[in-house]
Amino acid sequence: xxxxxxxxxxxxxxxxxxxxxxxxxxxxxxxxxxxxxxxxxxxxxxxxxxxxxxxxxxxxxxxxxxxxxxxxxxxxxxxxxxxxxxxxxxxxxxxxxxxxxxxxxxxxxxxxxxxxxxxxxxxxxxxxxxxxxxxxxxxxxxxxxxxxxxxxxxxxxxxxxxxxxxxxxxxxxxxxxxxxxxxxxxxxxxxxxxxxxxxxxxxxxxxxxxxxxxxxxxxx
Amino acid sequence: xxxxxxxxxxxxxxxxxxxxxxxxxxxxxxxxxxxxxxxxxxxxxxxxxxxxxxxxxxxxxxxxxxxxxxxxxxxxxxxxxxxxxxxxxxxxxxxxxxxxxxxxxxxxxxxxxxxxxxxxxxxxxxxxxxxxxxxxxxxxxxxxxxxxxxxxxxxxxxxxxxxxxxxxxxxxxxxx
Numbered sequence: 001x002x003x004x005x006x007x008x009x010x011x012x013x014x015x016x017x018x019x020x021x022x023x024x025x026x027x028x029x030x031x032x033x034x035x036x037x038x039x040x041x042x043x044x045x046x047x048x049x050x051x052x053x054x055x056x057x058x059x060x061x062x063x064x065x066x067x068x069x070x071x072x073x074x075x076x077x078x079x080x081x082x083x084x085x086x087x088x089x090x091x092x093x094x095x096x097x098x099x100x101x102x103x104x105x106x107x108x109x110x111x112x113x114x115x116x117x118x119x120x121x122x123x124x125x126x127x128x129x130x131x132x133x134x135x136x137x138x139x140x141x142x143x144x145x146x147x148x149x150x151x152x153x154x155x156x157x158x159x160x161x162x163x164x165x166x167x168x169x170x171x172x173x174x175x176x177x178x179x180x181x182x183x184x185x186x187x188x189x190x191x192x193x194x195x196x197x198x199x200x201x202x203x204x205x206x207x208x209x210x211x212x213x214x215x216x217x218x219x220x
Numbered sequence: 221x222x223x224x225x226x227x228x229x230x231x232x233x234x235x236x237x238x239x240x241x242x243x244x245x246x247x248x249x250x251x252x253x254x255x256x257x258x259x260x261x262x263x264x265x266x267x268x269x270x271x272x273x274x275x276x277x278x279x280x281x282x283x284x285x286x287x288x289x290x291x292x293x294x295x296x297x298x299x300x301x302x303x304x305x306x307x308x309x310x311x312x313x314x315x316x317x318x319x320x321x322x323x324x325x326x327x328x329x330x331x332x333x334x335x336x337x338x339x340x341x342x343x344x345x346x347x348x349x350x351x352x353x354x355x356x357x358x359x360x361x362x363x364x365x366x367x368x369x370x371x372x373x374x375x376x377x378x379x380x381x382x383x384x385x386x387x388x389x390x391x392x393x394x395x396x
Binding site for chain 2: 060061062063064067092093094095096097098099100101102103104107108111112116119123126127129130131133134135137138141145148149152153154155156157158159160161162163164165166167168169170171172173176179182183185186187188189190192193194197199200201203204207208211212213214215216219
């Protein structure tokens with residue numbers, strides 16, 4: 001499924017990143033829309049529940065290290081459920097709302113085509129495969145964690161996974177470096193959560209309105 | 221058992237509604253609840269589950285499923301998944317119509333812009349907490365730094381970096 005497109009692999013390497021830098025990705029996607037509008041203007045007929053489930057099942061199983069770049073390829077280029085512009089707009093909503101971007105996307109796309117059953121089909125399709133895989137890995141881990149080789153392997157895996165998370169944090173932080181107020185908000189968030197170990201809810205209830213207020217002042 | 225399931229349901233439905241900017245923002249709170257508040261596992265084990273979930277395909281936060289399963293078996297996995305994915309999905313369904321209606325209102329943009337620094341700070345906190353728990357040895361820190369550097373400077377696929385880290389770990393070098 002990955003190899004059937006000529007540029008697909010290259011594309012995947014170029015785009016996939018651990019998670020995604022929301023803003024720059026959004027920007028990149030809207031750039032890409034200009035190139036793709038003509039090719040994707042003809043949309044496929046409204047997908048059935050089975051197709052929605054199947055589409056997201058496939059997506060869930062092949063997406064390693066964040067599903068977003070592949071989601072676009074599957075939804076816009078391969079299945080032509082949405083045009084590039086529609087995808088970008090829907091993604092904007094999904095990034096704005098709480099929850100994983102691609103998880104929200106599966107719900108929104110399913111909902112748009114087939115209502116609540118469609119939303120369920122999209123969500124279940126996306127998480128069914130990965131849930132089983134991850135539990136398989138969990139069983140394997142529990143049965144072998146006392147083996148020194150396996151322990152060493154997991155120590156290395158955990159170290160690398162934490163490195164990927166750091167790289168993602170850096171990518172999200174870098175655009176803030178010439179915005180002192182935004183950087184201050186980020187620093188306060190970091191101190192509250194990582195150093196003071198405050199709960200997330202009160203931290204967000206204080207910082208989010210403050211940050212939105214600052215953003216609205218800066219935009220005027 | 222029922223108490224555990226209820227706790228899982230409460231924790232993860234709250235996290236579901238707080239996960240602005242994707243899954244990684246709720247990692248520290250999940251760790252706080254699972255490790256510090258409920259003592260379901262030590263921090264090192266939480267990190268191991270996080271690493272496992274990262275090595276699996278799918279959306280970013282499959283650790284949720286794994287935590288539920290680890291704490292309370294299949295029932296825990298089911299309760300956790302519904303609690304984590306249900307509320308945010310419901311919000312998405314409800315917001316779908318409003319989103320189109322308020323497309324051009326300025327507050328939509330301000331809210332979007334305002335969430336970015338908050339998310340950034342919390343994801344950074346996430347990275348620092350997970351790194352602290354994942355890297356007990358100097359060699360682990362080296363793998364961590366090496367991976368972070370490569371992920372930032374090159375276009376190598378994350379899965380290769382995870383594989384490389386695992387292989388270096390497998391040699392047992394620098395560990396006891």
